[in-house]
Amino acid sequence: MSEQEQASYDVHAVEAKWQPVWERLDAFRADDAAVLSGRREKRYALTMFPYPSGDLHMGHAEVLALHDVIARYWRLRGHEVLNPMGWDSFGLPAENAAIRNDSHPATYTYANIETQLESMKRYGLAFDWSRRLHTSDPEYYKWTQWLFLKFREQGLAYRKNSPVNWCPQDQTVLANEQVLADGTCERCGAEVTKKELTQWYFRTTAYAQELYDCLDQLQETWIGKVVNAQRNWIGRSEGAHVEFPVDGHEPIRVFTTRPDTLFGATFMVVAADAKLAAELVSDEQRPAYESYLAETRKASDIDRLATDRPKTGVFLGVHATNPVTGEQIPVWAADYVLADYGTGAIMAVPGQDQRDWDFAKAHDLPVVRTVQPPADWEGEAYVGSGPAINSANDEVSLDGLDVDEAKRTIIGWLEEKGLGTGTVNYRLRDWLLSRQRYWGAPIPIIHCPVDGEVPVPEDQLPVELPELRGSDLKPRAPRRWARRRSGSTSAARPAVGRRSATPTRWTRSSTPRGTSSGTCRRRTTPRRSTPPWPRRGGRWTSTSGATSTRCCTCSTPGSSPRCCATWAWSTGTSRSPRTCPRARSSTRAAR
């Protein structure tokens, strides 16, 4: 070992030495001119934007370091690498922190961003810091709002009434994944309930097949378990819609992946919290049904779908006709069927489905096997393949056919008779994007009592958030925001209703940042130091051009009347609040 071999260097000193050098050299900026002139090839390296809930953790460091290898590699290979970084900086943690500290959510958010920025610089990451963005900046969420309007124009963003997980403590909607196994909120531990709310959705289901097909392209290059998880998430299944006639009511329409087992459908189950159940229930059974419904509302979807859960339910006092056997079969309400999956009702085939089997055994309902299990079969429901049995009526027989052939045969017969249609179903659901709290991009829709949903004109974006802090943000202060609106300074701001819908941060996570960063004004703007929050009238407002329209975005789901229809705009010099001319009279009436 040589003398040199013993030598070493001071790691900390070296870190302090190189960071300013990289900054001085602007070493990682992607040069637009070099690309536009064709001198250099271009690459786009995009990694996940962190949520600024504190400093970075080891998981961030790992992911960012892996990404950095790729970005640096292509730069050395002579490409201009567009490698931006940003922060997914809207979200409930900032809001809760603001309530705790009696401050603005921006204070917490932008302070954490600065902390994380320092860490990233210490990691020596090759980001193009001239292309930095925060999804909570009006300059950015202007484009979130613009995209939302484009989606809405195409019918890909829409509102519907639907039961959602509701945390009464946080006063917010939760994704299924945010409800713990014991039915409590992952953040605050409160018992999560179901609530019918009119909410904004992205129509992700319109792309279910396309998404499914495109996964083929990732098969070679992606990790198998990730691709499979995606496939299962989309959950494509071929099957049929079948109608079961009910006396004195519309037929009950169900989706089944196993129309071949229709002869074994010995009862039906409707989701207890589906409207259908309330419509079908007989007068005698109504009290029993309603007490069961109250219990159901407390359970999370994930619990409800668990296979080992005791199968509870209540008979609705009505019967439906099995379209292939002609038999009258009882209709039950239960919690193991979800209201917003498929049609909210199922045909129960206990012979071929374990949950139906458990339910039949618990409530003493008949079981008919329609697929021959193997000779040594000792289990309960048999979900495997085999020849059909007990599956014939006067017109059609499936007996002896294998599952696929039996499916085709019975779908043909159902379609001929007008009793059903072959179809494809997906587990993927439309993406709920409203969040019933403050710190998110306001949805640029005016709820006008006369015209209904009115999109804010594009040239008046962004619709900015009102300035709220501390206890203003507390849940269960329902009228506070509405009151703010009446103040002279805030009248020109969006009169965001207490329950106005702002998108969850998932919305921004799925926003194509490339587009937005390309048009971000930030590049020509010097980085601000402190305070980082864009103050009104400060540099931020001036970079966003003339102060834009402030509109009412209140959607007040579940309450009426709509809290306001005030909208106001700036003409450049005056900022007098205006009222939507057509809505003026009704607005006054509402007040």
Place this chain on the structure above:
Amino acid sequence: MFASPPEDNIDWADVSPSGSLRFLQRAWRLSGDVTSEPGVPAAEGDLELRRATARTLADAAQLVESYRFNVMVARVMELVNATRKAIDSGVGGADPAVREAAETVAILLSLVAPYTAEEMWERLGHEPSVAQAAWPEPDPELLVVDTVTAVVQVQGKVRARLEVSPDVSDADLEAAALADPDVVRFLDGREVRRVIVRAPKLVNIVV
């Protein structure tokens, strides 16, 4: 990065930062032992080390593009060891191949350990920054590191042996076999019905 393929889960308790640091220090020391000037023609350097450098570069590009970063790091470690050996018990720190190898180590390390790489680059006499350096293109001739012996059979009997690259393609090997004087002599003008090629080891000619 050093620990495992990116898709694997990592238990950070099992990862030793001191191990990584020792490696980086070892790489960095190379830059202090290079005694030639920047820009010295590498072509005059030690052939064995030059081959190791060229092979590492070619492999590293492939490994990065297929996201096998941990293997890339392992290949850089091998190059560091080879360079160390050349300095201590081989051609010595003045050989141009040693400079070429150390510069390659700095450039490759800049992907995973930019601070160490910058220190090395500076000590090797270059202006900052290594992030703005160019990826060196390895000389293709240096990539033919070894040859293997391919056996050529005619009608099941060994008639020739060829020294070929381990990467030789089936088509190239077949052409080389059919052009070999001994093979031509044994074929004696007969029509070739089939050629079975198992590159780089075997060619079987059926007439």
